[in-house]
Amino acid sequence: MKVGRKKLMLNFPTLITTIFSLIIILSFLPQNVNAKPPPNPVQCNGKVCTLKNGYGVWGDRRDCTSPSISYPTTEEELRLAVANANRNKLKVKVVTKFSHTIPKLACPSSKTNQTTLISTERYNSHxxxxxxxxxxxxxxxxxxxxxxxxxxxxxxxxxxxxxxxxxxxxxxxxxxxxxxxxxxxxxxxxxxxxxxxxxxxxxxxxxxxxxxxxxxxxxxxxxxxxxxxxxxxxxxxxxxxxxAFKRSITYDFTKDDDIEQIYVNHAKKFEFGDITWYPSKYTAVYRYDNRVDINTSGDGINDFLGFQSQSVLVSMATRSTEKAFENSKDEKGKCTMATTFMAYKQTIANGLKNNKLIFTNYPVIGTQANIQASGSCLYSSPLRLDLTCGWDPRIKGLSFYETTAIFPATKFGDFIKDVKKLRDLITPQKLCGIDIYNGFLVRYIKASDAYLGQHEDSVVVDFNYYRGDDPNIPRLNQDVLEEIEQIAFFKYGAKPHWAKNRKLAFLGVPKKFPNWNKFVEVKKQVDPQGMFSSEWSDEVLYGENRENGDGCALEGLCICSEDKHCSPSKGYFCKPGFLYSNARVCRFSQGEILSSNLDLGVIS
Ligand SMILES: Cc1cc2nc3c(=O)[nH]c(=O)nc-3n(C[C@H](O)[C@H](O)[C@H](O)COP(=O)(O)OP(=O)(O)OC[C@H]3O[C@@H](n4cnc5c(N)ncnc54)[C@H](O)[C@@H]3O)c2cc1C
CATH class of the missing domain: 3.30.465.10 (Uridine Diphospho-n-acetylenolpyruvylglucosamine Reductase; domain 3)
Structure with missing residues (x-):
């Protein structure tokens, strides 16, 4: 029997042009001060409070709940809230008004109803x-x-x-x-x-x-x-x-040759330098960013494109275009999207604005507060319902995973070389999914004495990629992304950023932090009853993973060891990596789908 895959016919150049035009038109409309603010991450209905992260969906897609929440406004009220919980033997988690951490660190235990949340939302006046x-x-x-x-x-x-x-x-x-x-x-x-x-x-x-x-x-x-x-x-x-100081920034869009050699000197030469690498485009964007005297002329801002208010229409169109390319396994379509977005970012200097309104020329000079961090999509009048952060959970907008791996500085060059080798093996088109977002963002952190910080000078790499609406549907080229993830965390022993990542990234974390035992000793000393622990924060801190259900590797809840951890019925089987043979990834295999479906009785 012939197994037919329904091919969605998409006129992708038209779609891309439409999105691009929409972005351009809408970017000239006044918008940053008028957008629907993100929803409060905690919603209570009188019986139960539900906590979500800023994206509205946790890694395992299960909500976290607690029967109660308190909103202290002073240190003494905070102390009383902890005392009250302790007296009543309640487990506690601290929540904020943002909840922008992706893993379930702030989730109270689901094993007991004896929990409470303490919010810092109103503890913000001093x-x-x-x-x-x-x-x-x-x-x-x-x-x-x-x-x-x-x-x-x-x-x-x-x-x-x-x-x-x-x-x-x-x-x-x-x-x-x-x-x-x-x-x-x-x-x-x-x-x-x-x-x-x-x-x-x-x-x-x-x-x-x-x-x-x-x-x-x-x-x-x-x-x-x-x-x-x-x-x-x-x-x-x-x-x-x-x-107080200002900063002077220039983005240099150039070839990606030799990043693996350049990254160390780049950090030494530029106080706030970073690198964005678009591997499918063979392009590196070096951020030349140093402090300058506060009296230097320039009133620029960094209104990073990804954190600007987006028209709901644009976010939804972008999402449905990417989704359609996913469903039709259309790499070419994804690559066109990536090319379009990268070109747009280059045109607008990724959101740098010389005069707070538009980008005219490099360098863009502005105060530290206006350059370092951004997030104009956060501010808003609830009256403009047509503008939100691109990932606002109330619209059918962007949904993506964030992998953030922190390498010892000396090993990072080898990681880059591996990704380049992998690119040569598999064709660069398979990496377009990363470049639709922000490619690989490379940043620097210095050695720290914090027990759960970085004990040596380190290089951080972030990359975002498509997350489906349905956890059971495998993603286009997910094997490649999984392989890169496993190269980072297991071949090079990179540490996971605590606030990002899919669950598998935390596997074995205790061994990666030389002072992990000291941290746990302090935990036993100040919180002997484990009042501030839950199975969710344990999962991250202890890096244990007992998840092995069907399809668990599709969303990074496990690393596959059997085909059932992928999706045999949809043609995704557990295979070794192309370059890193120890990796185990879910790979699409047209040839095997038929026999597997016959075995499972899906087709007869
Ligand atoms: C769009 C986006 C961009 C990001 N960019 C960056 C970036 O550039 N660099 C980077 O490093 N990270 C980045 N992050 C991650 C972000 O910095 C972290 O998730 C940060 O912790 C979120 O802060 P929050 O106030 O939302 O804390 P939450 O997510 O609400 O809480 C984080 C953790 O801290 C605990 N906590 C909060 N307040 C207290 C308190 N007062 N006492 C004890 N525990 C507390 C919570 O219980 C939870 O475990 C980004 C995240 C998003 C969504």
């Missing part, structure tokens, strides 16, 4: 700047944007921050968030933290909860800097600052 000592102390619920604006108002700058401003200070340090730098204290924000107050469970004689002030060489401080929310509630964070 930003105290000590100009003489160049430090700022903030409530953990303060947003990155509020912090950086306030600091610059006092003629100071926060040197490190993630590129995305939809984060709270408590959330970002808890997960080791970073920008890019090997200079000074480096690109990770927690390495600029000089003190933390942490609310932990206490004895009855201590009122069931106490506030610890941590700083200096205290092992508790080294543990608390990056603590995944499992030690207690971070109440206040004290950060070091520097005199």
């Amino acid at each position: 930003i105290e700047i000590d100009t003489k000592n160049m430090v700022v102390t903030v409530d953990a619920g303060v947003s990155l944007r509020d912090l950086t604006n306030k600091v610059e108002g006092a003629a100071l700058s926060l040197v490190a921050a993630p590129y995305w401003e939809g984060v709270t200070v408590g959330g970002l340090i808890s997960t080791g968030a970073h920008g890019s730098s090997w200079w000074g204290k480096g690109g990770a924000v927690h390495d600029h933290v000089v003190g933390i107050s942490l609310v932990v469970p206490g004895k009855e004689s201590e009122g069931f909860a106490k506030v610890l002030w941590l700083e200096g060489n205290d092992p508790l401080f080294k543990a608390a800097k990056v603590s995944l929310g499992v030690l207690g509630v971070i109440s206040k964070v004290k950060l070091s600052l520097e005199p």
Whole structure:
């Protein structure tokens, strides 16, 4: 019997042209101040509160719930919330107003109803700047944007921050968030933290909860800097600052020859340098980015395209186009999309704006607060329902995975060489799916004394790629993406970013962090009953994975070891990698689909 695959006939040049035209037309409309803000990640209905991440869907697509939530506004209210939970033997998770961490770190246990959430949404009023000592102390619920604006108002700058401003200070340090730098204290924000107050469970004689002030060489401080929310509630964070400065940025779109040699010098030469690599296009974009004097003329901003408000129409059209190419296994269509988007990014300097309105020429010079982080899709009047962040879960917009691997600096060049070899083996078209998003974003983090930070100078690579609406439907060229993921995490032992990644990336993490045992010792000391733990945060911290159900490898919940972990009925079987033979990936095999379907009785 002939097994026919229904081919969706798509006029892809027309679709691409339509999306491109829509983007161009809409980008000239005033929009950034008028967009529907992201939904609150916690929704309560009187009986139960449901927590989602910023994308509206967790890795396993199962919601997290808790019967109650509290909203402290002061440190004492925070202490009382922890005391109350401790007295009543409730398990606790801290949630923020953003919930932009992708893994289920903030999810309370699903094994018991005895849980509660503590939100920092309303714990955000204090930003105290000590100009003489160049430090700022903030409530953990303060947003990155509020912090950086306030600091610059006092003629100071926060040197490190993630590129995305939809984060709270408590959330970002808890997960080791970073920008890019090997200079000074480096690109990770927690390495600029000089003190933390942490609310932990206490004895009855201590009122069931106490506030610890941590700083200096205290092992508790080294543990608390990056603590995944499992030690207690971070109440206040004290950060070091520097005199205010501006930055001067130029993007150089060029060939990708020799990235594997250039990346080290690039970081040494440019304080905030990064590299975006579009492998299917043989293109590298070097970001030449150094600080300049605050009096240098220039009032530019970095309004990164991916974080701008998008028209709902454009997001939906982009998504349905990509989906159609997925369904029809149309690599060429995906490659056209990638080419179009890359060209557009080059035209608009990926969102850099010389005068806050449009890009005219390089370099773009602006203040540290206006250049380091962006996220204009966050701000909004709820009146404009036609504009949102591209991934807003209320529209049928973008849905993607984020893989973020952190390499010892010395090994990163070999990873690049491997991806190039793989590209030669499989044809570059199979990598277009990555280039539709942001290619490989390469950034730098300096060695840190945080137990769950990077113990050596490191290079971080992020890449995003299509996630389907249906977890049971395999993705086009998913074998290639899985192989790259496994090359990163298992061939080169890269560490996963705690706030990103699919579940498999956390396998074996304890062995990757030399101070992991010290972290767990501190955890036992400050939270002996495991009040701040859940099976979800254990999954990440302990890197255990017992998932082995049918299709578990399709969404990265496991690495396949048998065909059933892929999708034999749809022609995806568990196979070794093309280059890294230890990899096990789900690969489409037209030849095997027929016999498999016959075996399974799907066709007769
Ligand atoms: C679009 C996008 C872009 C991103 N870009 C970057 C980037 O450039 N660089 C980067 O490194 N990361 C990036 N991230 C990841 C992001 O920085 C982290 O997910 C960050 O932790 C999110 O902060 P949040 O305030 O939303 O915290 P949440 O996601 O709500 O919480 C994170 C964790 O911290 C815990 N937590 C939060 N507050 C406290 C507290 N006060 N005390 C104790 N525990 C607490 C929570 O329980 C949870 O475990 C990005 C994420 C997205 C969605």
